[in-house]
Every structure is written in structure tokens, then in C-alpha cells.
Amino acid sequence: MDDKLDGAEAKQPRTDRGRRTKRKLLDAAAQEFAEKGFHEASISSITRLAGTALGTFYTYFDSKDAIFRALVRDMSRQVGRRAVATIGEETGALAIERLALRSFLEFAREHKEIYRIIDEAEFVDPTSYRRHYETIASRIEGRLRAGAKSGELRDDIGEMHAWAIMGMNVFLGLRYFVWGNDGDPEDLAARANRFIAAGIAAEGAHRA
Numbered sequence: 001m002d003d004k005l006d007g008a009e010a011k012q013p014r015t016d017r018g019r020r021t022k023r024k025l026l027d028a029a030a031q032e033f034a035e036k037g038f039h040e041a042s043i044s045s046i047t048r049l050a051g052t053a054l055g056t057f058y059t060y061f062d063s064k065d066a067i068f069r070a071l072v073r074d075m076s077r078q079v080g081r082r083a084v085a086t087i088g089e090e091t092g093a094l095a096i097e098r099l100a101l102r103s104f105l106e107f108a109r110e111h112k113e114i115y116r117i118i119d120e121a122e123f124v125d126p127t128s129y130r131r132h133y134e135t136i137a138s139r140i141e142g143r144l145r146a147g148a149k150s151g152e153l154r155d156d157i158g159e160m161h162a163w164a165i166m167g168m169n170v171f172l173g174l175r176y177f178v179w180g181n182d183g184d185p186e187d188l189a190a191r192a193n194r195f196i197a198a199g200i201a202a203e204g205a206h207r208a
Contacts, residue, residue: 011060022060024050026074029067034113038068038124065125072121072128075114076135082107083139093147098193100143101169105185108173115178137162168192 013019028049032041043064047054061067086103087096108114121129141162147153172192176183 013060018059021050021052021056024052025057025060025067026071029071030075030111030113030117033068033071033120034116037116038064038120043067068117068121069125069128071117072125072132075111075117076132078111079104079107079114079136080139091150093143093150093152094193094197096143096147097140097165097196098189100140101172101192102185102189104169105173105177105183105188109177109181109183109185112178115174133166137166140165165196168195 013022025046028046029041031049032046036045041064043057044054046067047057057067061070083100083103087099090096090099118129118132121132137159141159144153144157144162144165148155148157169192172183172188176188
């Protein structure tokens with residue numbers, strides 16, 4: 001797997017035109033895999049959707065497996081970049097989590113295909129599937145630990161809390177923007193943020 005990843009990175013385009021072409025191929029692959037699934041998708045369909053020659057595909061990717069792995073990594077990076085841009089200069093720990101969730105929900109609304117593609121990765125390429133979630137959980141954990149260090153969050157916060165928040169975020173996107181289309185990212189993020197801050201126990205209830 002490491003060799004495959006290294007090979008993919010070695011094919012990074014060196015020109016703006018090459019980067020645009022690779023972007024077209026990745027976007028076309030997202031459409032193709034989302035509509036047909038990995039096994040029914042084809043390289044010829046990807047290049048047709050991208051408006052590129054078949055030979056151009058192999059300038060950037062060795063196989064259908066290679067572009068699938070690259071697409072999973074690309075989606076993870078897109079989610080991360082979108083979150084960073086949305087968070088901006090905000091420094092409050094809870095506000096950061098609200099903005100990060102809003103960013104993800106907006107991404108899920110615009111790119112519903114991420115769910116099918118990531119779910120398929122569990123079987124097509126388990127390493128990429130696991131890396132996707134580990135990467136996102138690591139980002140969240142880093143933010144939470146920074147919040148604990150600043151004193152805004154409890155000092156025992158860590159990995160488990162990051163995975164729990166990630167699970168909530170993923171399933172909110174699934175429920176409101178894949179299975180339905182009846183959610184508002186801002187409102188959902190605000191309500192989830194209150195849930196993180198206060199939990200579900202009634203005020204004055206005994207807490208373990």
C-alpha cells in the first residue's frame with residue numbers, strides 16, 4: 001500500500017494545466033463511483049466525463065484502484081481545507097467545533113457522493129477507509145486538546161471524545177443531507193454545539 005501511495009504522489013502534475021486536468025479526472029471519478037459503484041465504474045467512463053483522452057488518465061493514475069484511493073484522500077483533504085477556511089481566525093474551542101461541523105454539513109450537502117465512496121472504501125481499500133476516519137479524528141482531537149489547554153474544555157478530553165464527535169457529525173450529514181434534505185447546516189451545527197457543551201442530563205440531575 002505504501003508503494004502505491006508513493007507512486008500516486010510521484011505523479012503529481014507540475015503545471016497549472018496538469019493540475020486542472022487531474023482535478024477534472026478526480027471530479028469525474030467521484031461522479032462515476034457515486035453513480036455506479038466501484039466495480040461497475042470504468043476508466044473509459046471517467047475520461048469521457050472528464051473530457052480527456054484515455055491515455056491522459058494514465059499520466060496521473062495507474063489504474064481504477066489508484067484513482068479510487070486518490071479520490072478518498074482528496075475528499076479527506078477537501079473536508080479539512082473547507083473546515084480550516086470556515087474556522088478562520090476563531091479561537092474559541094466550542095465555536096471552532098460549531099464552525100467545523102457547519103463546514104462539514106455544507107460539504108455533505110454539496111457532495112452527497114462522499115458517503116457512498118467512503119463506504120465502498122471499507123471493502124475496496126480498507127487502508128484508505130481507516131486512514132480517512134483516523135485523519136479526521138486526529139484533527140478533531142487536536143482542536144479539543146487545544147481547547148483543554150486554553151481552559152475552555154475539560155482537561156480529560158481526548159481521543160474518545162474526538163471519535164464520538166466525528167460519529168455525530170457523520171451521521172448528522174447522513175440523516176439530513178443524504179437520506180433527506182431537510183436540514184440547515186447553521187442550525188444543526190448550533191444545536192449539536194449545545195449538545196456538546198451541556199450534554200443531555202436535565203439541569204440539576206445527578207451526573208456520574
